[in-house]
Amino acid sequence: MVFAMVGDILKKGRIIPFEQGAEICFRSGLKYADRRQFDKALKYFNKAVQIEPFNADYQFNLATVYAELQDIRKSNEILMGILVNINPALTECYFAMGCNYFDLQDMKKARECFEKYVYHDPEGIFADDAYDILYYLKFYDGAQGRKRKGKNSSRLAREGKKLLDDLKFDEAYNKLEKALxxxxxxxxxxxxxAVLCFLNGDIERAISLEKSALILQRDNPFSLCNLAVLYSYKGDEEKLNYQLDSLTYSPVDFRKQLREIEEMYKKLCEVAKAVDVHRLTDSIEGILEGMEKKSIKWEKEWxxxxxxxxxxRETIYRxxxxxxxxxxxxxxxxxxDPDTAPVIRKREVWAAVLEYVYCRRHLIRVSKSSLAKKYSVSPSSISYRLKDFGI
Incomplete structure (x- = not known):
């Protein structure tokens, strides 16, 4: 009887198909990769990437599967995309590309990648392997090559900036891509x-580029402000609110920077038509108003x-x-209440509390006693302050 009823419902098309989220697809991909069923892993990693194209973890695992399937060039293309568009600090990409080029017998490029890996992450988890490979490749004079490349990149970046200011967007885009x-x-x-991508209508890549800039330089004023502008223009209230916190609770006054960004976009939008300049100025005004509402006197002790x-921090944290x-x-x-703002007598207590709240959010097992031992405070002091967080 039950099966008959289900059959009738299916015929009438009343069941909504279940759509797997990115994280479910990703975990399925990991499961098949662990079993070395790479064709199936590829299918699920590709689905995850289609849903969240700017997730570095998803992209990296997709690249490793392509490498296992001997599609080395595709793997390196993805790894390079991570470094350029998502997370330039994910140094494992250099090691993975080095291994890929090694498999292709392109020893020159392999050496370059392994050298970059040990330069940026000399104590990384693959550092010993990279040093061993570099030893056998007799690659010891990479410093000069690194300096030459740095100078060339700086020149390309300056030329790209000038072309952008001169409203020559296509030429600027090519220069800046090469610089990165x-x-x-x-x-x-x-x-x-990021500015060029936004002007060309690719706001998602623009956001990813600004987030990656903040990985490299977390207090960069332009990146912080432009990311807020992009979130506001897109209408992503949740992420905008998060970004407003970064702008508001800082010793730096970002209002001047926001006005400069506003003037820059007004000039650039004389040529670029993908961006609505009125909507953009409204977005910036909204940011300034939001900062004013959130504004409190931020204390250094916080x-x-x-x-x-x-x-x-523990290594397992994101x-x-x-x-x-x-x-x-x-x-x-x-x-x-502003009158009851926390007075920090022992910062370790509050640090332990924040770590406990973080672990609770991410389902990471941690006890108050272990945190108390780690921070040299009493478990009762942690419990007392956790009440303020409803825990």
């Missing part, structure tokens, strides 16, 4: 390329709490650990 291919660490090139927690702690901390301070 040669030097993934150029924050200025990332900022300028930053000391974040610093203490970051200094004691790359955005500091930003998430800051968001937890800011939201707490913002919602309490």
């Amino acid at each position: 291919e040669e030097d993934h660490g150029s924050v200025d090139a990332r900022n300028d390329l 930053d000391d709490v974040i610093e203490c927690a970051v200094q004691n 790359a955005g650990y500091e930003k998430e702690l800051r968001s937890i901390w800011m939201n707490y301070i913002r919602r309490i």
